[in-house]
Amino acid sequence: MKSWIARQRYLIDFTLSSLLRRKVRNLILFAVYAVSIFVLGSVMLFSHAIRREAAQILASAPEITIQKLVMGRHDLIGQDYLDAVKNIRGVRRAEGRLWGYFYDQASRANYTLMVPPPDDAARALAPGETMIGAGVARARGASQGSFLFLLSPTGKMFKLKVKSILDSASELVSADLVLVSAEDFRRFYRLDSARGFTDLALKVRNSREIDTIIEKASLKLPDARFITRRDILRTYESIFSWREGLLLALLGASIIAFAIFAFDKASGLSAEERREIGILKAVGWETGDVLAMKFWEGALISLAAFLSGVVLAYAHVFFFDAGLLAPVLKGWSVIYPQFSLAPHLDGLQIATLAFFTVVPFSAATIIPIWKAAITDPDMVMR
Amino acid sequence: MISLDNVCKTYHEGRENEVRAVREVSLEIGADRTTVIRGPSGSGKTSLLTLIGCLSRPSSGRIRLGGEIISGLPEKFMTGIRRQTFGFIFQRFNLIRGITVLENVMLPAYPLGTDHAALKARAGELLEMLEIPGKAAMNAEQLSGGEAQRVAIARALINDPQMVIADEPTANLDTRLTMQFLDIVRTLRGQGKTMLMTSHDPRIWSADMVDTIITMEDGRVTAVEAADRS
Incomplete structure (x- = not known):
């Protein structure tokens, strides 16, 4: 157990130095990732909060x-x-x-x-x-x-x-x-x-x-x-679900762009990275060690970007009145004067967001690395 | 210690660019000896070295280590053997840029989960032995050719392997550094390590600690002879 912990520590140490060695690329990746999470998170948090608020208020309606x-x-x-x-x-x-x-x-x-x-x-x-x-x-x-x-x-x-x-x-x-x-x-x-x-x-x-x-x-x-109260609630639901769906569909293009970028930047191994994997394997690292190291690398980038994106989205929706998305999501012409939403975070929603961003990113990262890591080290180095 | 039985290695098999790098090689490499493989460029020296060091698998034939067939083992076991038995010194040293000399030296021991203080002490001892203790905190890319080679040797020795494999170790070194390298080989031989090297360099073949010289041509072993000590 002690050696397993020490091994993970070594891998994390090496991962951190690896991240620093390619800091420009990783910073760009982090920024694009965080912005995508921020936009998606803002839409989801806003729509959920507005529906939740409507449901709470209507609970006391006739x-x-x-x-x-x-x-x-x-x-x-x-x-x-x-x-x-x-x-x-x-x-x-x-x-x-x-x-x-x-x-x-x-x-x-x-x-x-x-x-x-x-x-x-x-x-x-x-x-x-x-x-x-x-x-x-x-x-x-x-x-x-x-x-x-x-x-x-x-x-x-x-x-x-x-x-x-x-x-x-x-x-x-x-x-x-x-x-x-x-x-x-x-x-x-x-x-x-x-x-x-x-x-x-x-x-x-x-x-x-x-x-x-x-x-x-x-x-x-x-x-x-x-x-009936049920009718009003259903109307609210359909209005905001429709708006959320519309915006998410429009954002679909940016999500696909992010996926392509993530795949290219995170997983498209450079010659230097392939050489590094070859060296690590040649000096005695197993495929599993290389994958674990790259897993930590992906996890650190995606978790940092995910948390930053969610925190920014939370602040944007609940403290800055979703200024960037409000014209589409609120329905500017029908809800006026301005209103603020009560801060609320839903675990399931965060899990959904993580599932549709962190998981694809991890998969995009790990598959090409696995391909490089299972190759004989002399092939990787040639 | 290691024996090869009719070993072949073909790259890009069945394609237009197929290369038969090693052809029907059978030989034995003894323990506690220094063996040098020589031959012209493209004769298959490096390919043979990677086969012996478990860096690649033969296309056909068998490789035995201490009587056990290792050429067909799953990757996990091959890696274990590579880690415990062999230490590699590559022609271009293959240090990882952007990390320190000390980290480069300790790298092969990371997957073993060795205690950090003990590992650092061991790496320090090796750098001391190779007369570059002051370089521990420098990044690999800041080293001269001779220093980089010593770091590569320290890295090869960190897991205390039985055999040190070096591919063209003096190809990038001048005469003074070549002589220094030979001194290091002498020291390692004195510590009971088995040395296996490829080289074009006559200064290596004619060195006093070399026991066996293997000559290769077109992927075949054309001669295995005891070194001339006269």
Whole structure:
């Protein structure tokens, strides 16, 4: 065991000196490798984080949302609709929701104005108060205790005191939020209570009964559409998976270029390297020793590049808002103002990334070396 | 110690550029002796040396070491024999550039996992014996021809082999360095090492410590004679 450890130490020592002897080539290889991992890692981390965040946020969303349609378009829904569904067996809670969009001239951004649910004590607001998302706070330079001025669609200026900034861990959906009391909301849009709500939210006792409840409700409300939480999550999934897939397909060319480069640089043995292998074998190294030495060489380059690439991708996605990829991955036109993702690292994802980069690199490195190493040493040296 | 029985070595067999480097060679190389193989360029000296030193395999025929057939052994066993039995001094020395003299000398012992302090001490002793102790920390490419050859000799001796094989050891040396090399060979012979060399150089054939001279031509052994000591 002691001699095995000493042997591995000698091999690693020799590997390190071998890396230093060809430092320019190895530095180029490291840089190209790390950049490839960085790009792939950024796409994967971003897409995964955005889907995860959506799933977490939607976990507390109502199981069923009901919207009234007029001529195929979403319209306000009346109290009578709420009365019609709240007594359906299996419905635990039914309430009307008030929310709407408006374009803010000052920051040139679309905000979502919303009334928090009545049972959410932490977000209960009195008239004249507001809670805003981190994106709105950044765009308007607002902070807790300051005032937010909004020009309503009716041309009236609203002055709201910022009670607090919403938790930045859920910025994907909260970044553009402006929470206000029901009174302020109705005044802002000049919407009297007789006109009802934006939509209805239903919570059910048993999630397996959702389809049955929708079936019953649709008989009572034939002009309404029913959106389940599952549907919203699926939509998010498909949007971001599609974007991720598109980007990965575009990056496919760079991945292939990297593979060719890695194969050429890492495995295409120079005459000097072939001579070195011949010398090592001639002086008593076994094929296994040469392969172990080259394995350590490849492992050191690929692990260093892999770790650097992943760390850079992590910083890029979670600390620099994925600036290089955001226009494609976020969907610039539909998600605004800017939001930051909560840092998260998934083991399976990292393992997948390693599998598709470290393994091909190792294979590309080891096969030609094995070919050279099994040749008789005199042939290698001639 | 080593016997060859009808050994042939053909490169690129069956192709247009086929070369029959060694043809039906049968001979014996005795232990504790100094044997020199001579002959013109292309006569097959180096090929024969690589066959004897287990650096390549014969295309046909058998090679025995101490009565055991070694020519058909798997690569792992061949390497083991090469490591334990032979030390090589190559014509162009074949030191690895970019690493120190000490590392070059210790290189053949790395796969054995020898204790580092003991290995370093042994390498130091050899460099001392070869009168180049001050060169240990220098890189191989910074050495002169004579120094490089001494490092190559130290490397050949690090695993304490029974036989030292040298291919044209004086081809790149001047007269003074050739004489110094012969002194080293004399010392090694005094330590009981078996020496096997190829050479064009008459100063080698006529050296006092040479016991046997083998002459080759066109891949064949044309003469095996005891050295003339008169």
